[in-house]
Amino acid sequence: MVRFTVLASGSKGNSTVISGGRTRILVDAGLSCRELSRRMRLAGEDPATLDAIVITHEHQDHVNGLAVTARKLGIPVYFTEATHRAWMRWLTPRRQMSYAQWLELCRKQAAERQAEAETSTEGSDPAETDPEETEADSQPQVAEATAQADTAPELASAGPPSLRDDPTWLPAVEYFQAGQPFAIGDIDLSPFTIPHDAADPVGFVFSAQGVRMGFATDLGYIPPNVKAQFQALDLLLLESNHDLEMLRDGPYPWSVKQRVLSRVGHLSNDAVAEFLSNGYDGQAAYVILAHLSENNNLPELARVAAESALLGRASLLANRLLLAAQHEPLSAINF
Numbered sequence: 001m002v003r004f005t006v007l008a009s010g011s012k013g014n015s016t017v018i019s020g021g022r023t024r025i026l027v028d029a030g031l032s033c034r035e036l037s038r039r040m041r042l043a044g045e046d047p048a049t050l051d052a053i054v055i056t057h058e059h060q061d062h063v064n065g066l067a068v069t070a071r072k073l074g075i076p077v078y079f080t081e082a083t084h085r086a087w088m089r090w091l092t093p094r095r096q097m098s099y100a101q102w103l104e105l106c107r108k109q110a111a112e113r114q115a116e117a118e119t120s121t122e123g124s125d126p127a128e129t130d131p132e133e134t135e136a137d138s139q140p141q142v143a144e145a146t147a148q149a150d151t152a153p154e155l156a157s158a159g160p161p162s163l164r165d166d167p168t169w170l171p172a173v174e175y176f177q178a179g180q181p182f183a184i185g186d187i188d189l190s191p192f193t194i195p196h197d198a199a200d201p202v203g204f205v206f207s208a209q210g211v212r213m214g215f216a217t218d219l220g221y222i223p224p225n226v227k228a229q230f231q232a233l234d235l236l237l238l239e240s241n242h243d244l245e246m247l248r249d250g251p252y253p254w255s256v257k258q259r260v261l262s263r264v265g266h267l268s269n270d271a272v273a274e275f276l277s278n279g280y281d282g283q284a285a286y287v288i289l290a291h292l293s294e295n296n297n298l299p300e301l302a303r304v305a306a307e308s309a310l311l312g313r314a315s316l317l318a319n320r321l322l323l324a325a326q327h328e329p330l331s332a333i334n335f
């Protein structure tokens with residue numbers, strides 16, 4: 001059986017569960033681990049049966065619960081390498097420092113090294129002494145003691161570091177590349193590049209047991225490579241982020257409006273309608289509109305735009321239109 005369940009969709013968190021054969025994957029982990037588990041149970045899925053997490057890009061609404069969820073379930077995370085690096089940078093931001101601060105830091109580090117060197121020469125017999133114990137026993141300065149306490153659990157135990165010690169630690173990381181299909185158990189994934197302001201954002205065609213599911217949110221426009229992928233689908237999930245007029249007249253500052261409207265921003269209802277009218281083969285049984293903006297869109301506007309584009313193609317068997325929501329899961333779609 002193949003099952004597709006959107007748990008949440010929108011700028012406050014994105015997550016979808018795809019089951020195929022014996023495999024179950026989570027696409028994006030934008031909800032907290034607790035909320036993710038709650039919604040999975042609501043949708044009739046057991047979080048403990050997830051086999052892997054796949055990440056489309058590193059924006060917060062797609063990775064918010066990633067580290068905690070992957071750790072708790074002990075499952076691998078699939079990224080592109082650039083997305084993984086960007087995610088790690090996001091979790092370990094570096095402070096900007098002035099030249100004077102940098103000089104001061106160098107001076108302190110040199111003094112610490114000097115102090116360390118002196119302590120070790122003072123030690124009784126290096127062969128019999130664990131250098132860490134020596135430092136802990138010899139009442140070093142408070143700063144050193146704190147540094148020691150911070151690293152000690154990591155060195156002492158074989159288990160994973162705590163979130164505080166290393167927020168980027170994951171049970172396992174697997175890399176994939178756009179344009180290179182791969183499989184996770186019984187599910188085949190075909191990742192492709194999408195135009196969005198992230199390090200290396202991707203969309204997917206997932207397929208399992210002959211069912212093809214197209215998946216793309218967070219893209220400024222639909223380029224030819226995406227159109228080429230989105231053919232002969234059984235299910236199409238596509239971002240329908242904003243209504244152009246609502247965005248233009250809405251509350252966002254002009255710079256944010258420009259970002260959303262740009263070629264690396266988000267898809268408008270009109271852009272979706274244009275694709276559904278002219279670029280789409282009309283074959284999918286389900287069309288799901290996703291990542292709707294809560295400020296710059298209304299579900300009815302997104303629905304009407306897509307419906308009129310699909311007019312004439314609607315049949316009992318194809319193009320059933322659904323809207324993914326932010327605050328509650330969409331009913332599971334079974335094939």
Ligand SMILES: [Zn+2]
Binds near residue numbers: 010061062
């Ligand atoms: Zn997003």
Ligand SMILES: [Zn+2]
Binds near residue numbers: 057059196198218
């Ligand atoms: Zn994004």
